Amino acid sequence: MNATSPAPRRARVRAPELVGKGGWINTGGKKLTLADLRGKCVVVDFWTFCCVNCLHVLDELRELEEKHRDTTVVIGVHSPKFVHEAEHQAVVDAVERYQVHHPVLDDPELATWKQYAVRAWPTLVVVDPEGYIVAQHAGEGHAHALERLVGELEAEHEAKGTLRRGDGPYVAPEPVAGELRFPGKALALPGGTFLVSDTTRHQLVELAADGETVLRRIGTGERGFTAEPARFSEPQGLALLPDGQVIVADTVNHALRAFDPATGAVRTVAGTGRQWWQGSATAGDARGVDLSSPWDVAWFADRVWIAMAGVHQLWTYDPAAGTVRVAAGTTNEGLVDGAADEAWFAQPSGLAAAGERLWVADSETSALRWVERDGEEFTVRTAVGTGLFDFGHRDGDAAQALFQHPLGVTALPDGSVAVCDTYNHALRRYDPATGQVSTLATDLREPSDAVLAGEDIVVVESARHRLTRLRLPEEAVRVESVAHRTRREATEVAPGRLLLEVVFQAPPGQKLDTRYGPSTRLLVSSTPPELLADGAGADSELRRELVLADGVTEGVLHVSAMAASCDDDPANEYPACHVHQQDWGVPVRVTADGAARLPLVLAGLDSH
Numbered sequence: 001m002n003a004t005s006p007a008p009r010r011a012r013v014r015a016p017e018l019v020g021k022g023g024w025i026n027t028g029g030k031k032l033t034l035a036d037l038r039g040k041c042v043v044v045d046f047w048t049f050c051c052v053n054c055l056h057v058l059d060e061l062r063e064l065e066e067k068h069r070d071t072t073v074v075i076g077v078h079s080p081k082f083v084h085e086a087e088h089q090a091v092v093d094a095v096e097r098y099q100v101h102h103p104v105l106d107d108p109e110l111a112t113w114k115q116y117a118v119r120a121w122p123t124l125v126v127v128d129p130e131g132y133i134v135a136q137h138a139g140e141g142h143a144h145a146l147e148r149l150v151g152e153l154e155a156e157h158e159a160k161g162t163l164r165r166g167d168g169p170y171v172a173p174e175p176v177a178g179e180l181r182f183p184g185k186a187l188a189l190p191g192g193t194f195l196v197s198d199t200t201r202h203q204l205v206e207l208a209a210d211g212e213t214v215l216r217r218i219g220t221g222e223r224g225f226t227a228e229p230a231r232f233s234e235p236q237g238l239a240l241l242p243d244g245q246v247i248v249a250d251t252v253n254h255a256l257r258a259f260d261p262a263t264g265a266v267r268t269v270a271g272t273g274r275q276w277w278q279g280s281a282t283a284g285d286a287r288g289v290d291l292s293s294p295w296d297v298a299w300f301a302d303r304v305w306i307a308m309a310g311v312h313q314l315w316t317y318d319p320a321a322g323t324v325r326v327a328a329g330t331t332n333e334g335l336v337d338g339a340a341d342e343a344w345f346a347q348p349s350g351l352a353a354a355g356e357r358l359w360v361a362d363s364e365t366s367a368l369r370w371v372e373r374d375g376e377e378f379t380v381r382t383a384v385g386t387g388l389f390d391f392g393h394r395d396g397d398a399a400q401a402l403f404q405h406p407l408g409v410t411a412l413p414d415g416s417v418a419v420c421d422t423y424n425h426a427l428r429r430y431d432p433a434t435g436q437v438s439t440l441a442t443d444l445r446e447p448s449d450a451v452l453a454g455e456d457i458v459v460v461e462s463a464r465h466r467l468t469r470l471r472l473p474e475e476a477v478r479v480e481s482v483a484h485r486t487r488r489e490a491t492e493v494a495p496g497r498l499l500l501e502v503v504f505q506a507p508p509g510q511k512l513d514t515r516y517g518p519s520t521r522l523l524v525s526s527t528p529p530e531l532l533a534d535g536a537g538a539d540s541e542l543r544r545e546l547v548l549a550d551g552v553t554e555g556v557l558h559v560s561a562m563a564a565s566c567d568d569d570p571a572n573e574y575p576a577c578h579v580h581q582q583d584w585g586v587p588v589r590v591t592a593d594g595a596a597r598l599p600l601v602l603a604g605l606d607s608h
Contacts, residue, residue: 015127016115018044018075022088022106025095028171032075032103034131039164041072041153042127043146046118048081049094050364050405050423052293052309052347053140053583054122056275058098059252060143064150065102071154073168076104079113081121082391082405083484084423093446093463097182097200098234099223102170110488119600120584126150129157129164137603139561139582141277145507145603152508179214180205180465185296185408185449186458187238187246189261194451194458194467195246197235204235204248204259211458211467218259218266225253225273230266232257237296237351239304241319247304249294256286256294256306256317270317270324275310277579278521278562283325286317291324296408298351300358301373303327307348307360314340314348314360314371328371328380332523333583334558335365335387343380345369346388350420350449354411361406361419366391368409368419368430383417383430384437387527388585389556392483393424393439401437402483403428408449410457412472418457420447426479427459427470439479441470490587492594495548499597500524500535502542502561504580505604510565513577523560531555531588542602548590559584561602 017034024031034042045061047054065074078094080086085094086108095104107113116125124142126135126149135149157163184199192209203219224231235257237249247269248257255271270286271294280290292310299305303316305327313329328340329348336344350361358371367385371378384398392402406428408420416431418440427441427450446463459468502522506512512519518540526532535546542561560583567575580603588598 012132015042015044015125015131015133016112018077018105019111019115020077020105020107020109021111022078022091022108025092025104025106026100026171026173027103027169030169030171032105032169034127036169037073037075037127038131039129039157039162040168041068041129041150041157043072043074043150044116044125044127045074045076046079046113046116046121046123046125047076048079048085048121049091049098050082050085051121052295055098056140056293056310057122057124058100060140062101064143064146067147068150068154069168070165071163072150073170074102076100076102077112078104078106079110079118079121080108081486082423084404084425090446090463093182096173097462099200101172102168114489119586120582126153128153129162135604136601137580138584138601139580141578141580142507142603144576144578145510148507148509178465179212182462182465183448183460183467184234184236184462185238185249186451186460186467187240188451188453188458189240190244195238195261196460196467197238197248199234199236199251199462202232202234204232204238206261207467209453211469216264218264223252225250225255225268227266227268237294237298237307239297239299241299241304247297247317249297249306251293251295251309254291254293254310256291256297256304269319269322278331278581279564279579284323286322286324289324291315295347295349296351298353298358300351300353300371305351305353305358305371307351309347309349309363312345312347314345328378332525332558332560333364333388334525334527335362335367335382335385337369337380337382340371340378340380350406350408352409352411352417354415354417359409359411359417361409363405363407363422364388366403366405368403368406368417383432387556388558389486389527389587390483391423392481393421393426393479394481394483395428395437395439395479396481398430398435398437401430404484408447408460410450410452412457413452418450420450420459422446422448422462427457440473442479444468486585486587488587490554490589491598492591493548493588493598494592494594494596495550495590497596498546498548500544500546500557500559501597501599502559502602503599503604504542504561504563504602506563506565506568507603509568510578511568513564513566519564521560521562525558527556527558528552531557552590554587554589557584557586557588557598559586559600561600563602
C-alpha cells in the first residue's frame with residue numbers, strides 16, 4: 001500500500017481503558033473511566049512535559065477545548081521519557097506550569113501508552129461518543145483536522161442521540177499565592193537587581209538585590225501578545241544588550257520582545273506570533289519571519305543568539321539590521337557535531353557566552369555543547385552527552401559523565417561552566433581545562449537557570465518558585481553515580497531488510513499539496529550509525545526499504561516525517577494549507593522472529 005493512499009475502512013475498535021499508576025490530576029480527586037466520558041467526543045493526548053512538540057500541541061488544543069467545551073473532552077495521558085517525569089509531583093507541577101485545563105492521567109509505567117500502541121510524543125487519539133477509536137495523529141499541526149472531525153462527530157451523534165452536552169470532568173485546582181510561579185530564567189541587571197521571567201504568570205518581575213523583594217512587575221499577567229498594555233505568553237530567556245535593553249524570549253508567542261528597564265516599555269523586535277513550519281522563511285526582516293518556541297537568548301559575536309527549542313536550531317537576531325536568520329542546526333533532532341549548518345540539536349534550552357564560545361544546554365540529549373567562533377565560521381562541539389536516550393547523574397570524566405535534561409548554563413569566572421541539571425535537581429560544573437564534571441549542589445528542585453552575583457551564584461529553582469543564593473564551593477559535592485536509558489520497550493525487528501512505512505492520510509476535505517513539488521519528506525538515521533547498512537538519508541517518499549547491518553543487534557531508528565495538505569476546494573483560489581510533522585526515536589532489537597515491516601502513523605486510522 002502506498003503510504004499516502006487512503007487508508008482502508010477498518011472494523012470499529014473499542015478504545016482501551018485509561019489506566020495509570022499515578023492517578024488523575026485536575027478531576028477533584030475523582031478517578032475517571034471511559035464510561036464516565038460516554039456521550040462526549042474525546043481527544044486523548046499522549047504527552048510528556050520535557051517535549052516541546054507536546055507543549056506546542058497543548059497550545060493547539062486550547063481553541064478546540066474552548067469552542068467545543070460542551071461536547072468535547074481532552075484527556076492528557078502523561079507518558080514519561082525521563083526518570084524525573086515519572087515522579088507524580090513533577091507531573092502535577094507540569095500541569096500547572098503549562099496551564100493544562102483538562103484532566104490528566106499520570107501513567108508512569110506507560111500502561112495506557114502500550115494499550116494504545118503509541119510510538120511517539122505527542123500522539124493524539126480521537127474516541128467517538130460511543131467509545132470507539134476513529135483517528136490517530138502523531139506530531140504537531142493537526143488542529144485543523146481535529147476541528148473538522150469533532151464537528152462531524154457532533155453532527156452524527158447529535159442525530160443518533162448519542163451526544164451528551166454539558167460540562168466535562170475538569171476541576172480547576174485551587175490557586176496558589178506567592179511572588180513567583182514557576183520562574184524560568186533570570187538576569188542580573190547593572191544596578192544589582194534581578195530580572196526574572198515569571199513564566200506561568202506571563203510576566204517579568206524585577207527583584208531587589210536580596211532576590212526576594214518585588215520592585216515591579218512588567219506585564220498584565222494575562223496571556224497575550226500586546227505592547228500596551230504589555231502581555232506575554234510563558235516568557236523564558238533574558239539577555240542584556242550593550243545599550244541596556246533586555247531581549248525577552250516570549251516563548252509561546254514565538255517572538256522576541258525588547259524591554260527597556262529605564263522606561264518600562266515593551267515592544268516586539270522579532271517574530272510574527274505564528275509558529276515556524278517547514279517551508280517557512282529562515283532569514284529576513286525580523287518582524288516578518290516566524291519563530292518557534294525561542295527558549296533562551298544570549299549576546300554573542302555581536303548578535304543575539306536564540307535557542308530555538310521548537311525546531312532544534314540556533315538562530316541569530318541582529319538588532320542593528322533588524323534581521324534574523326538560522327545560525328546552526330538543520331531542524332533534525334539529535335546530537336551531531338561539526339560545521340554549524342550541518343549540526344543537529346535536540347531542544348536547545350540554555351545559552352551562555354564566554355569569550356569565543358557560546359555554551360548550549362541541549363536538553364533532550366542531556367548534553368552540554370558549545371558553538372566555537374573561528375573568524376566568520378562557527379563549529380558545534382559536544383562536551384558532555386551522547387544522544388537522545390542516555391541520561392543520568394554521573395560525575396567524573398566528561399566522556400562518561402551524565403546529565404538529565406539540563407535547561408540552563410552559566411559561564412563561571414574561572415573558565416568553567418555551571419549547568420542547571422534540571423531533572424537531577426542539581427547544579428553541576430564542567431571544567432574544560434581538566435575535562436571533568438562535578439556536582440556543586442543538590443536538592444534544588446528543577447533548577448532552570450543561574451546568574452552570578454559577586455562570589456555567589458543565584459539559582460532559579462523553578463519548581464520551588466524562588467531564587468536560591470549559593471556560595472560557589474571550592475570542592476564539589478560527592479553523589480552516587482546513576483545511569484539511565486529511555487524506558488520504552490524495544491520493537492523486535494527481523495534481520496536484513498526492513499520496510500519502513502509512514503502512514504499518512506490527508507484529513508477529510510484536504511489533499512496533498514503538490515503545487516510546488518513533493519509534499520512529503522522522510523529522513524532516516526540511526527544510533528549507532530552502523531545499525532543501517534542502507535536506507536539512511538532524506539527523500540520525498542514516505543515508504544522506504546531499510547537494510548539492517550549484520551552483527552548489530554540493537555539500536556535506535558530516528559525517523560522524521562513531514563506532509564503538507566491543503567483544503568480540497570476547487571472553487572477556493574487560496575486554500576488553507578497545513579503542515580503535519582513528527583520525529584520518532586524507535587528503539588529496535590534484531591531477532592530472528594521479529595517484524596519485517598515497521599509502520600508509523602503520522603495521520604490515519606480514520607474510520608469515521
